[in-house]
Amino acid sequence: MSRTFRWTTAGVAASAALSLTLTGCGVGGGGSDDSGAADTGGKVAGKITFQTWNLKGGYKQYFEGLVDAFEKKHPGTTVKWVDQPAEGYQDKLSADAAAGNLPDVVDMGPEAARTLADAGTLLNVAEDDPEAEKDYLPAAWKAMTFKDVKGGTYGYPWYLNTGPSFFNTALFKKCGLDPKNLPKTYDELFDQAAVMSKNCGSKGISMIGRLPTIETFGMYGAKLMNKDGTKFTFNDAKGVELVERYQKLYKGSGFTEESLNALQTGEADSFKSGELGWLPGSSYTLSDLKKTAPKVAESVAMGPLIANTAPNMYLESLVVNAKSKNTATAKAFAKFVTDPANQMAFAKKASVFPSSTGSLEDPYFTKDDATDEGHLRVEAAHQVGTSVVWWPPAFSGTSDVDNLREQIAKALLGKTTAQQALDDAVKYANDRLAKQ
Amino acid sequence: MTSTITAPERDTRRADRTRPARPVHWAQGRWYVPWLFLGVALVVVCTFALFPFFNTLLLSFTDATLLRGGQFIGVDNFGELLGDSRFQTALLNSTLYVICVVPVMVILPLILATLVAGNGRLLGFFRTSYYLPVIMSPVIVGLVWTNLLNRRGLVNAVLEWVSAVSGPVPFLTDRWLLLFSAMFVTIWMGMGYYMVIYLAALASIDPSLYDSAAVDGAGTVRKFLHVTMPGVRNTMGLIGLFSSIAAFRVFGEVYMLTDGTGGTGGENLTMTMLIQREGTGLQARTGYAGAISLVMFVIMAIFLLLQLVAQNRQRKNG
Numbered sequence: 188m189s190r191t192f193r194w195t196t197a198g199v200a201a202s203a204a205l206s207l208t209l210t211g212c213g214v215g216g217g218g219s220d221d222s223g224a225a226d227t228g229g230k231v232a233g234k235i236t237f238q239t240w241n242l243k244g245g246y247k248q249y250f251e252g253l254v255d256a257f258e259k260k261h262p263g264t265t266v267k268w269v270d271q272p273a274e275g276y277q278d279k280l281s282a283d284a285a286a287g288n289l290p291d292v293v294d295m296g297p298e299a300a301r302t303l304a305d306a307g308t309l310l311n312v313a314e315d316d317p318e319a320e321k322d323y324l325p326a327a328w329k330a331m332t333f334k335d336v337k338g339g340t341y342g343y344p345w346y347l348n349t350g351p352s353f354f355n356t357a358l359f360k361k362c363g364l365d366p367k368n369l370p371k372t373y374d375e376l377f378d379q380a381a382v383m384s385k386n387c388g389s390k391g392i393s394m395i396g397r398l399p400t401i402e403t404f405g406m407y408g409a410k411l412m413n414k415d416g417t418k419f420t421f422n423d424a425k426g427v428e429l430v431e432r433y434q435k436l437y438k439g440s441g442f443t444e445e446s447l448n449a450l451q452t453g454e455a456d457s458f459k460s461g462e463l464g465w466l467p468g469s470s471y472t473l474s475d476l477k478k479t480a481p482k483v484a485e486s487v488a489m490g491p492l493i494a495n496t497a498p499n500m501y502l503e504s505l506v507v508n509a510k511s512k513n514t515a516t517a518k519a520f521a522k523f524v525t526d527p528a529n530q531m532a533f534a535k536k537a538s539v540f541p542s543s544t545g546s547l548e549d550p551y552f553t554k555d556d557a558t559d560e561g562h563l564r565v566e567a568a569h570q571v572g573t574s575v576v577w578w579p580p581a582f583s584g585t586s587d588v589d590n591l592r593e594q595i596a597k598a599l600l601g602k603t604t605a606q607q608a609l610d611d612a613v614k615y616a617n618d619r620l621a622k623q
Numbered sequence: 624m625t626s627t628i629t630a631p632e633r634d635t636r637r638a639d640r641t642r643p644a645r646p647v648h649w650a651q652g653r654w655y656v657p658w659l660f661l662g663v664a665l666v667v668v669c670t671f672a673l674f675p676f677f678n679t680l681l682l683s684f685t686d687a688t689l690l691r692g693g694q695f696i697g698v699d700n701f702g703e704l705l706g707d708s709r710f711q712t713a714l715l716n717s718t719l720y721v722i723c724v725v726p727v728m729v730i731l732p733l734i735l736a737t738l739v740a741g742n743g744r745l746l747g748f749f750r751t752s753y754y755l756p757v758i759m760s761p762v763i764v765g766l767v768w769t770n771l772l773n774r775r776g777l778v779n780a781v782l783e784w785v786s787a788v789s790g791p792v793p794f795l796t797d798r799w800l801l802l803f804s805a806m807f808v809t810i811w812m813g814m815g816y817y818m819v820i821y822l823a824a825l826a827s828i829d830p831s832l833y834d835s836a837a838v839d840g841a842g843t844v845r846k847f848l849h850v851t852m853p854g855v856r857n858t859m860g861l862i863g864l865f866s867s868i869a870a871f872r873v874f875g876e877v878y879m880l881t882d883g884t885g886g887t888g889g890e891n892l893t894m895t896m897l898i899q900r901e902g903t904g905l906q907a908r909t910g911y912a913g914a915i916s917l918v919m920f921v922i923m924a925i926f927l928l929l930q931l932v933a934q935n936r937q938r939k940n941g
Contacts, residue, residue, distance in 0.1 A: 281905045285689050302905040306690035391774070444796040445774060448887045460775075585904055593889035600888060622686065623906065 233513040234265040235291035243270035291517035301580035304341035310507040313340035327542035330576035334416040342504035344542035357486035362387040384441030394464040396454040405577030406494035422609035430605035500574035682913035689907040700914035713897040728866035736821035754815035765879020805876040828854035
């Protein structure tokens, strides 16, 4: 092989590989800022697409019935229901939004809705349908109202969920704690976590299995954002105090190294394997525990979501694509799905809570039927009535979430102070917010 | 005279009449024909390589996000990169990956190829076994190794059982142990592929060279050093190039072992993980992610040019 040929071969190989390096990592650019005008005065007719997030598996029959009922109520309409898998839903929304292919009615949380609303992709339902506000719980309506996006409301609130606490009472007994005296506030939780780590820390048992997230700061008492919703402020004294309590716990072996990096699934796995005393769950955690960790489920006790302030509420909403060709139909369908009767029917099927006004006063949510599930439902419904959506929609994207976790982990490892860690997390989130 | 002159002429005319006229193919001489052959490949290359390449190049000088077209901001993204501690961490991790993985990837598969070259059934079994990880899904490999290396995993159980350690080794939580664990998985997954390339290269070495070396008293090690290695030197260079690029672009192994988090405090982030974090999702900063991609490209281009120059000099001297 001549030198020229060797050089050519190697050069071509290197060039090809390098090109792949850049093109493989290539990223798409954004679209235009043009929000487009939608036909909001049209009649309810024509075809629309309705997208849900991971609901086909358990509720196919419910949604097919819902679509049939709407089409019957509004002859001449066709609703195509599509369901996306749980994994990569944000990526799917990103790709659709960037390509201008967002379905007419889409199921999403306030964080995603805020970003899309800011890009002019979603219909401001408050402007378009001012009467709708009275049909939904004030906290839920407020959660879909974004001060920094023209103060508009960019979706109809749909179902709600809150997180009751699950405790492994067998571990409580084993580690010198009284299972009848379960913690209700963060002060009680950290005190009991210290006892558990003192007695059982060497066996890899701990009370808390995950670092605090943004809603934890809200429930602990930190102020998350300024009044205008333009700057994050969770690096205040309360926020620092929360991180310092985690630091103290980590130093006393009350928080494992795995937990420094654990996501929600890791925390649940630790609870299922009997190594964790407390799991902040949801209304379907109990059935999951019974299925996947029956031994742990036998010794599980439930309590309210631990909070020093109002408990946190998770919300799903139905947004309407501002560029829909059938805005009237899309809007009518979103309102139909979120009306009291349909919300109630879905809540009963899916163990969630309705966001429509007055639904939580239904006896289904107020009368305890003496079953575990019934007790949990009534307790959680009571919490939903007083809860707040702590997660600021502007604190969106995995980058903010990941960065907060990483900064707190560094503080626990002693590489930075609690104050510095939160200052860095707040600066990072504010910088990103300014660049959006 | 006349007849002697005319006969050949007649013969020639007959010959012209009987020989079929050479058909002119419809494609002959038409300017667009080569482009028809190239067309499909060109469309694929332009769509999936050149366009993304130049798009990324342009984006890196803008503040584009996924949902908004960006404004030209000059070299601001690159200035921000310099002060971004995550970028420094990612660059360090990816560079360490190249430094540690590439020498092993060049040598170990060659040793394996030397050991399993031949026609025996047992050798075939080993060749297949070494190649098996190459065809496994990185996700499956990641899950398997995560389960093996975690605190309650088989590796820790064995180490504790033989009393080699007093407590679980933090393979997946300690910054350096996690990075070396990921490197181990990369080597385990990739060595079979390079072994096959070496097997092809070994077949081209003249067997008489080994016989001559044996006559000169060379043992196994000397034959390897003085016959095998010089014989596959070009292949070693190529594998060095390919494994350098693959190592600098590492993503799957670290992603799987850290459950997508980039390790405790984000200390195991690699360059591609950082690009993925910045360039995906609804809040993706595509301009910034493009700048990271461009820096990564330039670093690798410089590194590979140096490698090519070194190889060329070595050939000149050798």
